[in-house]
């Protein structure tokens with residue numbers, strides 16, 4: 001049986017050997033498989049192949065990453081301590097816009113969510129933990145289970161897509177980021193907020209296909225979390241519908 005093809009854009013990192021690698025964390029690949037998709041890793045080559053990629057995928061998953069989006073993309077200065085990935089930005093930002101325009105289902109997670117906001121003209125807080133009256137959204141110290149454990153509650157927007165998919169008003173989510181939505185791009189609508197008011201989930205309204213961006217990590221042990229299952233089931237169903245249309249020509 002053929003499966004919907006779900007593209008996952010890579011990070012481009014220099015590893016200890018001194019060579020550059022194009023990378024995707026395994027938990028994102030596992031979540032795509034769990035959503036019923038065939039993962040296709042997309043190297044960070046910029047926008048040169050975007051049109052060909054879009055012709056061959058039924059969905060795109062934009063992953064989290066320790067790297068940040070280069071701040072010039074949203075009109076802010078680079079900080080001395082920034083770890084950026086210009087090649088990933090050059091790949092994901094145009095691909096995100098083109099995928100939405102082409103009606104391809106999109107799911108953005110953490111950095112991937114930030115990419116959706118920036119791709120459509122929004123801005124980011126660069127270090128939320130330095131802002132007054134805001135939570136520290138960075139991961140707690142500890143082992144990996146502690147880092148990805150529930151960190152704070154979110155409130156889902158009444159009548160929002162996420163509220164509809166999940167069926168509850170509130171949920172606990174993990175939190176492993178220091179950047180986040182400052183100004184939501186025009187056309188994007190909030191789907192959930194943290195107790196400090198930070199927008200934790202959003203989507204582009206009035207699009208043909210499914211799209212959703214969440215600031216937390218539903219891919220982490222997704223099979224054990226009802227909210228994560230709801231997100232990946234909806235994304236997987238949208239990718240399957242796209243695949244069925246694509247093979248019918």
Ligand SMILES: N[C@@H](CCC(=O)NCCCC(=O)O)C(=O)O
Pocket residue numbers: 025063064065066067068109110111112176177178179180217
């Ligand atoms: N660098 C950005 C985005 C944070 C993010 O995506 N973290 C992911 C951690 C690794 C992973 O689980 O893939 C920020 O700091 O806001």
